[in-house]
Amino acid sequence: MVRRRLTIDEYINGIISGNRFILSRAITLIESALESDFELSQQLLEKIMPYTGKSIRVGISGVPGVGKSTLIETFGDYIASNNHKVAVLAIDPSSQKTSGSIMGDKTRMEKLSQNPNAYIRPSATGSSLGGVARKTRESMLLCEAAGFDVILIETVGVGQSETTVRGMVDFFLLLMLSGAGDELQGIKKGIMEMADALVITKADGDNIAKTKAAKAEYKNALHLFRPEESGWFCNVLTCSAITNEGLPEIWEEVEKFQAKTKSNGWFFECRKRQNLKWMHDSIQEELIRKFYNNPTVKLALQTFEENVASGKIPPYSAGEKLIEIYKK
Ligand SMILES: Nc1nc2c(ncn2[C@@H]2O[C@H](COP(=O)(O)OP(=O)(O)OP(=O)(O)O)[C@@H](O)[C@H]2O)c(=O)[nH]1
Ligand SMILES: [Mg+2]
Numbered sequence: 001m002v003r004r005r006l007t008i009d010e011y012i013n014g015i016i017s018g019n020r021f022i023l024s025r026a027i028t029l030i031e032s033a034l035e036s037d038f039e040l041s042q043q044l045l046e047k048i049m050p051y052t053g054k055s056i057r058v059g060i061s062g063v064p065g066v067g068k069s070t071l072i073e074t075f076g077d078y079i080a081s082n083n084h085k086v087a088v089l090a091i092d093p094s095s096q097k098t099s100g101s102i103m104g105d106k107t108r109m110e111k112l113s114q115n116p117n118a119y120i121r122p123s124a125t126g127s128s129l130g131g132v133a134r135k136t137r138e139s140m141l142l143c144e145a146a147g148f149d150v151i152l153i154e155t156v157g158v159g160q161s162e163t164t165v166r167g168m169v170d171f172f173l174l175l176m177l178s179g180a181g182d183e184l185q186g187i188k189k190g191i192m193e194m195a196d197a198l199v200i201t202k203a204d205g206d207n208i209a210k211t212k213a214a215k216a217e218y219k220n221a222l223h224l225f226r227p228e229e230s231g232w233f234c235n236v237l238t239c240s241a242i243t244n245e246g247l248p249e250i251w252e253e254v255e256k257f258q259a260k261t262k263s264n265g266w267f268f269e270c271r272k273r274q275n276l277k278w279m280h281d282s283i284q285e286e287l288i289r290k291f292y293n294n295p296t297v298k299l300a301l302q303t304f305e306e307n308v309a310s311g312k313i314p315p316y317s318a319g320e321k322l323i324e325i326y327k328k
Helices: 008-016 020-031 035-051 068-080 101-108 110-114 129-145 161-166 182-188 205-222 247-263 266-293 295-309 315-327
Strands: 056-062 086-091 118-120 150-156 171-176 197-200 235-238
Touching: 008 020, 008 035, 008 129, 020 035, 020 129, 035 129, 056 068, 056 161, 056 247, 068 086, 068 110, 068 118, 068 150, 068 247, 086 129, 086 161, 110 118, 129 150, 129 266, 150 161, 171 247, 197 205, 197 247, 205 235, 235 247, 247 266, 266 295, 266 315, 295 315
Parallel strands: 056 150, 056 171, 086 118, 086 150, 171 197, 197 235
Antiparallel strands: none
């Protein structure tokens, strides 16, 4: 059965009244590749802007298997049970090919998905990380307009996706494993400099002693770093998503960060810079999308690719000529 297309007003009224069914329909609209859906989704976003921004946006990253999803389940449940409405989103680079591990998580986050104050949405799929990121950013705005005041975004700790998530959240939580010898890796990767808190996971059972040692090592390492523009100092915590040990302390850290950076103004400055970057990213993405969707370019592209591949014409001038075709 073909679902009736909702009107803009139905979307807006549904979202701002917290209707999850309509929120999910709106996120599906944003994720759609259809040109007509794209136009409607942009109109919708413009209209809901006055209802957005009133949340704390927390990015959660770390190497595969570090315990991101398990922590999000228990941490999300803890926050949602303390007078907050929590939305869980994800950026999963593998979603381009395999629709990602995070799909599986929704089924595993049984407890959190039962919590009436929680909403979980698997990662969007897309042909580029930038594309996935745009959809997640826009879904974040919809969740805020629907009244969710805490947004948790999971991303796997590899490659570009970490930096992408860092660029769209207020607080960046980096999960680390103890004794896995990645204390130095974290430093080398420069990822630790982006973190607002380091959390060593799986601090339970025989692992407790190792997590304590790793905590001391990370604290030492962090002293090497320059103070942040935000005036915030990255702390090192431990937690267990099995015993729930350390969860209230992580939330306290997020609340302290909010209080500090809202009073010194960094919170708003950071959002302003992120919005500007978001605008420039969107311009690039939109120009590329329009260029490759242009029918005349589509017609000419194959010939140019063959000529470049066979070395008949230099790649740069091929690109230039295609842009001329696009501009006509
Ligand atoms: N002992 C213990 N095991 C944990 C804890 N958190 C997660 N695990 C286990 O670690 C494994 C990986 O957990 P996930 O939450 O799927 O890890 P992830 O970081 O989301 O993994 P990807 O999404 O694949 O990148 C699972 O077998 C969990 O049961 C914890 O606090 N203590
Ligand atoms: Mg996961």
